[in-house]
Amino acid sequence: MEGEKQTGIDAIGEFGLIDRIKDIIGDQVDETLVKGIGDDAALIATSKNEVLAISTDTLVEGVHFDLSYMPLQHLGYKSVVVSLSDIAAMNGLPSHVTVSVALSSKFSVEAVDEFYKGVKQAAETYGIRVIGGDTTASLKGMMINVSAIGFMQKGKVALRSGSKPKDVICVSGDLGGAFLGMHILEREKQEFKANPEMQPDLDEFSYLVGRQLKPEARIDLIHSMNEIGIQPSSMIDISDGLASELIHLSIQSKNKFKVYEDKIPIAEETRSASMDFSLDPTTAALNGGEDYELLFTLKLEDFEKVKNHPDITAIGYVEEGEGATLVTRSGNNVPIRAQGWNHFRDQS
C-alpha cells in the first residue's frame, strides 16, 4: 500500500472505525441473524421463539487496566462482568462464557491462578459456566478476551433502536463512581511512587474504589423487570459513560433523548470525591464510564410499575427529533456530545 494515503486510527476514533468495518463487512442480516454488528451483543435465532445473544470484549493491559492497582483476581472477575453486562443490555440472562488470555513471560503461573480465581468467582456469583477459551503468549503485557452467551425468547430482546417518543429514560444504580475510583487509585499510585514507605489508606473511598475494581453486571435488574412483567423498549449498558450511550440510543432509535441534570443519580461518595479532584460530578457521570449500569427506555405505563424501585431512576424522556440534550440545573438546554473513551486517542 505504499504511496496510498494512510489515516491514523486516532483521527476517526473507535466508533468511526466500527462504522468503516461495518461498511467493509457489509449487511450481514439473514434469516437466522436477528441483529449483527452495532448492538451490545449479536443475536442469532436458534428456533422460532428463541435467540442466542453473544457478546465479546477485549481488555488490554495499559489501555483498559493497570496492574499496579488492579489485583489479578479482581481483573478476572471484572473481565467476566463486562461481558455479562452486554448480555444484560439485550434484556438477556447470560449462561456461558469463554475466557481467553494472552500473557507475556513476566507473568507467573501463580498470577494466572489468581486471575482465574476471579473468573470462577464471577461464574459462581452469576450462576454461569466457563466453557472454554484460549491461553497464549503475548510479546508485552496481558490481553483478555471474554465472550458471553445467553439464550432468550425472541419477544424479550431489547435493542438499542426500539425507543418511541414519550418513553421514559431510566438508569439503574448511580453513575460516575467508577471514574472517581480510578482517579483515587491513580492518585495513590503517584503518591506510592513518590514515597514507597507510605501505606495507602483507601478505606474512606471503599465504595468508589470498589466501583472501579469490582463492578457488577445488573443481571439482578433483568430478573426484576422480568418478574414485574415489563419490557424495556430500548437498552444499552453504560460502559463508556452516559453521554456516549444516550447518543447511541438516540442515533439508533432515530429519536431525541432529553435528560435532566438534577435527575442523574450520583452517589454522595462520588459528589464528595469530585470536589477533592475539582471535577464536576455531572461530567463524571456523563463521560466517566465503566459503571456497567443499564440505560433503558420504558413505555410510560411500564414506568409506573417501577417508579418506586430503589435502583431505577427516571432521568428524562424520548421526544421526536434527533440528538441528546441535557437540561441543566439552571434550565439551559445543552447538546450532549460523546466524549467517553477514545482509547486510540488516549494512547497517542
Next chain:
Amino acid sequence: MEGEKQTGIDAIGEFGLIDRIKDIIGDQVDETLVKGIGDDAALIATSKNEVLAISTDTLVEGVHFDLSYMPLQHLGYKSVVVSLSDIAAMNGLPSHVTVSVALSSKFSVEAVDEFYKGVKQAAETYGIRVIGGDTTASLKGMMINVSAIGFMQKGKVALRSGSKPKDVICVSGDLGGAFLGMHILEREKQEFKANPEMQPDLDEFSYLVGRQLKPEARIDLIHSMNEIGIQPSSMIDISDGLASELIHLSIQSKNKFKVYEDKIPIAEETRSASMDFSLDPTTAALNGGEDYELLFTLKLEDFEKVKNHPDITAIGYVEEGEGATLVTRSGNNVPIRAQGWNHFRDQS
C-alpha cells in the same frame, strides 16, 4: 503474593497451564453443557437434539504471525479460518463469527481495512456471517480474537474422546507444508534484510507459502462425510502438528494410536523444500503445525466408504493401550512426543 513461590509459565507450557486452569475453574458440566474446556470447541445443548459449538482463538503479532511477511488481508482471512477449523473438528458446520482486534497506533485505518477485507473474503468463501466483535487500542502490536459458532445435531458431534480399538486413523490433505512455508518466508525476510534491493521470487514455492499465508478450513470434508453418511468416532484439527494432536486423541480416548511413517501424506513440494532446509519431512509433518487439516478416526466399515477419497489418507489404527507410536520406514516403533509449539517457551 509476595514471598510465595512463583513459577514461570514456560516451565509448565500451554497444556500444563490449561490443566491448571481446568482445576481452578472446576467441573463445569451441567445439563445444558455437553462439553466444556478441553476439546476444539465447547458444546452447549440448545434443544433436545441440537447443540451449539463455540470456539475461540487468539492470535498475537510476533507470536502467531509476523507482519513483515503476512499481508493483512491474508491475516484477516487466516484468523477466521483458524476458528472455523475448530468447529469443523467437532464435525460441525460453522455459521457465524465475531472478530475482535486490538491495535497499536502504528496501524492506519487503511491497514484495518485490509484486515477486514480478508475477514470478509473468508466469510464469503465459507458462507458464514460476521456478527460482531470489538475494536480497541493495544500498547504494542496487533492482537486478534475470533470466536466461531456452529449449530449441529447432537448425534453428529465428534469429540476427541470417541475412538475405539480397531478404528482407522485418517488425515485430510497433506501435512508439513505450512511449516516449510514459514521457513521459506523467514529465509526471504533475512535475505531482504541483508539486501533490500533484492526482489523475492516465491513463485516456485507458491504452494508452501500459500499453506502458511492462506490456509483453508476443511469444511468441504465435513460436508463430504455428511453426504456419504459417515461419522468420525473422534476428531481434532491439526493446528499444532500431527504429533501433538495424536497425543490429544490418545489421552482423551484412552487408547493407543499407532501410525505408519510411510503413510503420512506429504506433498512433493514439502519433501523437496525439506531437503533445501536439511529438515526431515516426517518431522515437519509431525511437529510443524498450522496445516489446519483434520485428524480423525473411522470405524473400519466407514473407512471402506472413503478409502478412495482423494483427500483422505489412512495413516494407522487405534489399539488398546496408551500413547502414540510411529512405525518408521525401517519398521521400528518410536514413541511420539508432542513438540508442537510452546509459545511460552519460544518467547523466553
